[in-house]
Amino acid sequence: MSETSSTALPVVAIVGRPNVGKSTLMNRIIGRREAIVEELPGVTRDRKEVEAEWIGKRFRLVDTGGWMPGGTALDEKVSRQSEQAIRDADALILVTDVSMGITEEDARIAELLQQATQPVFVVANKTDDPSREALMWELLGLGLGNPWPVSALHGLGTGDLLDALVATFPEVEDDEVDEPATADGDRVFAVALVGRPNVGKSTLFNRLIGEDRSVVHDMPGTTRDAIDTVVETPDGPIKFVDTAGMRRKSRIEESTEYFSFVRALQAVDSSDVALLVIDATEGVTHQDQRLAERIDAAGCPIVILLNKWELLDTEERAAVTYDVGQKLAFLGESEVIRISALTGRNVHRLLPALSDTIEGYHKRVPTRRVNDVVFAAQSAQPAPHGGRILYATQGATDPPTFTLFANKELPATYLRYIERKLREEFDLGATPIKLRVRQRSN
Numbered sequence: 001m002s003e004t005s006s007t008a009l010p011v012v013a014i015v016g017r018p019n020v021g022k023s024t025l026m027n028r029i030i031g032r033r034e035a036i037v038e039e040l041p042g043v044t045r046d047r048k049e050v051e052a053e054w055i056g057k058r059f060r061l062v063d064t065g066g067w068m069p070g071g072t073a074l075d076e077k078v079s080r081q082s083e084q085a086i087r088d089a090d091a092l093i094l095v096t097d098v099s100m101g102i103t104e105e106d107a108r109i110a111e112l113l114q115q116a117t118q119p120v121f122v123v124a125n126k127t128d129d130p131s132r133e134a135l136m137w138e139l140l141g142l143g144l145g146n147p148w149p150v151s152a153l154h155g156l157g158t159g160d161l162l163d164a165l166v167a168t169f170p171e172v173e174d175d176e177v178d179e180p181a182t183a184d185g186d187r188v189f190a191v192a193l194v195g196r197p198n199v200g201k202s203t204l205f206n207r208l209i210g211e212d213r214s215v216v217h218d219m220p221g222t223t224r225d226a227i228d229t230v231v232e233t234p235d236g237p238i239k240f241v242d243t244a245g246m247r248r249k250s251r252i253e254e255s256t257e258y259f260s261f262v263r264a265l266q267a268v269d270s271s272d273v274a275l276l277v278i279d280a281t282e283g284v285t286h287q288d289q290r291l292a293e294r295i296d297a298a299g300c301p302i303v304i305l306l307n308k309w310e311l312l313d314t315e316e317r318a319a320v321t322y323d324v325g326q327k328l329a330f331l332g333e334s335e336v337i338r339i340s341a342l343t344g345r346n347v348h349r350l351l352p353a354l355s356d357t358i359e360g361y362h363k364r365v366p367t368r369r370v371n372d373v374v375f376a377a378q379s380a381q382p383a384p385h386g387g388r389i390l391y392a393t394q395g396a397t398d399p400p401t402f403t404l405f406a407n408k409e410l411p412a413t414y415l416r417y418i419e420r421k422l423r424e425e426f427d428l429g430a431t432p433i434k435l436r437v438r439q440r441s442n
Contacts, residue, residue, distance in 0.1 A: 001079075005427065010059040010089045011062060012060065013064060013092050014026055021097070025150070027152075028153075030061065051425070055163070055166060057166040074406055086116065091165060091168055091169075092142065094113060097126055098126050098132055098147075121165060123161065124147040126151060129150045168395060190273070191238055191271060191272065191273045193205055193243060194274055194302075195277035199277045204275075205242035209229045209240060238351075273366050276295065276302050280307060281312065286325075299346050301360070304337070306320060311399045335357070361400075362372055363400055369426075370393060371391065371393075377418055381417060388408075391404075392404050392405070395436070399431055400434070401435075401437045404437045
């Protein structure tokens with residue numbers, strides 16, 4: 001599998017040491033709160049990529065984690081992500097804190113950027129008033145040219161910076177810019193990876209897209225934002241979205257983690273399929289159940305992934321399988337795949353499962369066939385208390401939505417019976433089905 005993207009768009013990477021305002025600058029440039037911002041070092045850990053535009057020129061903007069080699073194992077992984085972004089970029093923005101002067105980390109990353117062939121823009125961030133502008137000239141010592149006085153928080157100086165930045169882009173016509181390929185001509189199928197913290201979502205995400213895009217570390221909560229990548233598959237392009245681990249709201253103490261939780265829920269709501277990743281060594285926890293209920297309520301098809309399966313013995317595997325059947329029974333026929341994201345075991349089964357789920361999600365059934373199934377089901381088992389379905393039709397897809405015109409209110413148990421018959425007849429598997437009942441006189 002290979003990643004697809006808007007390859008003709010220039011790529012601009014925002015780099016720098018931790019907590020100098022890189023994410024704030026990104027949000028300022030695109031005009032919305034896309035990256036999570038917190039007055040703490042290390043909030044951004046993965047590469048966050050979005051599309052931006054300035055005076056009619058479009059480009060890809062990449063926010064990176066703080067570059068800080070020589071720290072912890074997690075710091076090293078974040079720094080490697082930044083270095084990869086530097087190699088991939090067409091232009092670079094080095095963000096510094098003007099009030100701090102040149103730190104050791106600033107000097108070291110400047111040495112790295114001095115070897116770059118791309119244009120480099122040194123941003124003297126937090127230049128909030130003219131009295132601080134004199135401080136920025138110290139940044140000439142980085143050897144990367146004149147600094148740009150900017151206040152990412154208030155927007156001061158960002159327009160001048162962007163004018164100079166886009167002036168370095170090659171001139172291209174609009175029809176020369178590649179657009180992301182789509183599976184249906186309009187949009188790319190989106191697949192969200194969700195689960196509790198530290199169950200292996202980022203490891204699986206990296207294996208699916210074929211590169212180390214998300215930072216993987218054995219510390220819960222490493223992924224703070226939703227990271228997405230479009231991957232070309234035999235069934236067409238699919239957008240995989242890696243989300244932050246979701247915990248109960250009562251367990252969320254940091255505001256950063258709260259925004260991560262919100263972003264994860266937004267990713268689920270905007271996705272076509274959700275991969276619920278469960279740590280098989282811990283079984284199905286109460287929080288796994290709550291997450292499954294939230295995804296199911298969003299009308300999103302679910303594929304259950306039991307990760308770390310290779311660590312279980314025969315007895316433990318049987319216990320986890322029973323656990324899934326008991327605690328996640330409300331998900332109906334959702335496919336369960338036993339995988340190892342670390343070794344890649346059974347990950348190849350994921351794409352065929354997604355293909356089947358997506359096909360069912362967009363399935364449309366002729367009205368005549370819908371009524372044939374409903375009337376046959378009624379003949380085999382009539383509704384109680386004289387209830388009767390007079391007519392049925394499929395009113396929508398994504399997910400399949402059926403409208404039943406009945407002579408009176410039908411009990412929930414009977415509607416589940418009708419739903420099961422529709423699911424079986426039209427091979428909808430784990431695809432969610434919505435039933436709408438309208439009362440109509442005979």
